[in-house]
Amino acid sequence: MLRWLIVVLLALVLVQGLTAWLRKIGLGRLPGDLHFRAFGRDWELPLATALLLSWIAALLQHLF
Numbered sequence: 001m002l003r004w005l006i007v008v009l010l011a012l013v014l015v016q017g018l019t020a021w022l023r024k025i026g027l028g029r030l031p032g033d034l035h036f037r038a039f040g041r042d043w044e045l046p047l048a049t050a051l052l053l054s055w056i057a058a059l060l061q062h063l064f
Helices: 002-017 020-025 045-061
Strands: 034-038 041-045
Touching: 002 020, 002 045
Parallel strands: none
Antiparallel strands: 034 041
């Protein structure tokens, strides 16, 4: 279980870094993505985008 938690956290960090590029193609604004302001900074938690990208990666892995 700890392994999956680490994988999910790394995916979230990766998606956070690619947010500007992903927004150009429409990701990062899905209904499950959280955007809020705290401690004087804008925070984004792209949960739905991360789930969608992991589903696509799993599908590609299954096909190839």
